[in-house]
Amino acid sequence: DVKVTQSSRYLVKRTGEKVFLECVQDMDHENMFWYRQDPGLGLRLIYFSYDVKMKEKGDIPEGYSVSREKKERFSLILESASTNQTSMYLCASSTPTLAKNIQYFGAGTRLSVL
Amino acid sequence: QQQVKQSPQSLIVQKGGISIINCAYENTAFDYFPWYQQFPGKGPALLIAIRPDVSEKKEGRFTISFNKSAKQFSLHIMDSQPGDSATYFCAAIYSGAGSYQLTFGKGTKLSVIP
Numbered sequence: 001d002v003k004v005t006q007s008s009r010y011l012v013k014r015t016g017e018k019v020f021l022e023c024v025q026d027m028d029h030e031n032m033f034w035y036r037q038d039p040g041l042g043l044r045l046i047y048f049s050y051d052v053k054m055k056e057k058g059d060i061p062e063g064y065s066v067s068r069e070k071k072e073r074f075s076l077i078l079e080s081a082s083t084n085q086t087s088m089y090l091c092a093s094s095t096p097t098l099a100k101n102i103q104y105f106g107a108g109t110r111l112s113v114l
Numbered sequence: 115q116q117q118v119k120q121s122p123q124s125l126i127v128q129k130g131g132i133s134i135i136n137c138a139y140e141n142t143a144f145d146y147f148p149w150y151q152q153f154p155g156k157g158p159a160l161l162i163a164i165r166p167d168v169s170e171k172k173e174g175r176f177t178i179s180f181n182k183s184a185k186q187f188s189l190h191i192m193d194s195q196p197g198d199s200a201t202y203f204c205a206a207i208y209s210g211a212g213s214y215q216l217t218f219g220k221g222t223k224l225s226v227i228p
Contacts, residue, residue, distance in 0.1 A: 031214070042203070042221050090157050090158070092157075096209060096214075101146075101207060101209040101216070102148055102160060104160065105150075105157035105158045105159065107155075107156055107157045108157045110155075
């Protein structure tokens with residue numbers, strides 16, 4: 001089974017703090033993704049990565065950056081957290097060799113910025 | 115531009131009834147159509163998926179119906195149970211040489227009442 005692990009289920013941070021959200025997958029997938037999920041807005045893609053040290057902006061990259069130093073790990077960084085970044089953050093991974101690049105998700109990190 | 119339109123936004127079904135969720139897409143290049151199920155506090159989990167050359171796929175109580183000419187597909191949950199209460203997302207994937215796109219619908223919150 002594909003396993004995508006997000007390091008924290010819940011995080012509470014202060015405005016202006018630098019926040020790191022970590023994601024690890026154990027299936028040697030090439031592709032990794034970060035989404036945020038908000039009521040009524042569905043899943044919105046923040047950043048994705050096709051390979052180590054490679055990143056592409058998604059639909060809402062502003063206020064975020066990412067790091068992929070190793071194939072299995074994809075980090076989302078909030079350089080200076082703001083209250084409008086309070087959300088559920090979801091990491092996913094996929095591989096083109098499996099079922100049309102279908103994405104497998106982690107359990108999510110619920111971030112509250114106070 | 116919303117490329118996958120999902121309806122209804124919410125759905126209440128009596129136990130034992132049929133739940134039907136509809137999605138419509140615009141991009142004819144999409145070539146795989148998964149459905150995800152998400153329980154509160156959890157990440158989305160792949161439920162069932164279909165290729166566009168198949169008109170119907172059934173797995174247990176879950177069936178996808180696909181109408182390529184109308185660019186529509188739907189999820190039917192037969193004999194709906196309270197344990198099916200969750201948010202359901204349809205998605206459409208294009209995965210070609212050097213190109214990849216996955217677009218989600220905005221989700222349907224299903225409540226199955228006893």
